[in-house]
Amino acid sequence: MNPNYKNWVPNGMIAALSAGTALLGAGTAALLCTKMNTTAKKLLAGTTGLGAAFCGGMLGWSVYAHGKFSYNGQRQLSKQIVEGTAEYITLPEGGVGLDVGCGSGALTIACAKRNPQGRMVGIDRWGAEYASFSKKLCEKNAAAEGADNTEFHQGDACKLNFDDETFDAVTSNYVYHNIAGVNKQQLLRETLRVLKKGGTFAIHDIMSKARYGDMMQFTNELYDEGYERVQLIDTTTGKFMTRKEAALLMLGGSALLIGKK
């Protein structure tokens, strides 16, 4: 049995965009074929035509991004990012790590495989927007990878259901930018809350200023509080992707925040 980590651009999204493009395109063509020559017809045809063009554009982008992210494709960008982030997670003997927003379990499992001396916990809210990800899928993937040092639970990144300083390491990949209306630095703080003193963290996300505010100031604050080796690594200058690729995939501003509490 092989693992199936699915895709950050779900097949369902591509199917919905294909259907939308086809329906709006057909509607526009049907309107243009009618003999009426009214302003209302022109307006309606213009609107459906624009809708079809927008859906078609989104469809083109989704197919492109799906190919880049695919675990079976040539580029395998998701795999590169997951494995590149997992490299920063080291657990002590018997230690436990947390992956926030584990999705299909890829990063949890990658960390668990690198740390057979410890154990990884993956949590996710598994909501409707990523309907192909689930706890069951994570467990199936862990079994397929032989990673029996993993466990998965429903949870919310905004309010983690763990006491302060529970984990020896914390990680996360492309989760917080999805959470609308919540201060992203507060989300980082919530993740760091459950990290033990001396534990390590590696958090990858789209940390653009518009989303996260001043991250240099945030890293300085961490240093002031006694955190060590805090680094904000731009992952769009060759580490995980090029600037051009990041821009095309709408991943501009991607960065990895690493360090020790």
Ligand SMILES: C[S@@+](CC[C@H](N)C(=O)[O-])C[C@H]1O[C@@H](n2cnc3c(N)ncnc32)[C@H](O)[C@@H]1O
């Ligand atoms: C792009 S996927 C990334 C999944 C995984 N980290 C990976 O690298 O493959 C984003 C994930 O964040 C999860 N997510 C979004 N909001 C969340 C929240 N408030 N709490 C926990 N998980 C959340 C989604 O359910 C989804 O699985």
